[in-house]
Amino acid sequence: MQTLFRTFSLAILPLLMLLSPTASADTLNAEQVKALFSDKTVEYRHKKLGFEFIVYHAPDGTLRGTRDGHPMGELQWSVNDQGELCIAYNQKQSCYPIMHEDGKYKKYTLDDNGKRKILLTYRRFIDGNPNDF
Secondary structure, eight states: HHHHHHHHHHHHHHHHHOOGGGOOOOEHHHHHHHHHHHHHHEEEEETOOOEEOOOOOOOOEEEEEEETTEOOOOEEEOOOOOOEEEEEETEEEEEEEEEETTTTEEEEOOOSSOEEEEEEEEEEEESSSOOOO
């Protein structure tokens, strides 16, 4: 009986590993990104800039919040047809794809070799605007 169980385990374990949901990363489409951010307060640390952000993505496209605990000016957010989250500031707009990987949402760019480079990982999404930004 033990031999049968061991044989079964050795055969099925590799198949289960292939089906693991943490084995892949999915890039979100435009509707998924809109649903994830609209009317949500989001907490994250920007990897490159090193700042902590808590920001509210209002349904009207405004973005308000704090950077390292200090109030930020009002920005604009949107989602383009490619599903990228776009942030507009100082007459400049930056758009990046959002992916879901290992149970977390991340903003990324592609490096010169076409590999994903993580810009930031979102820590938490809170419904509404509890901080009254």
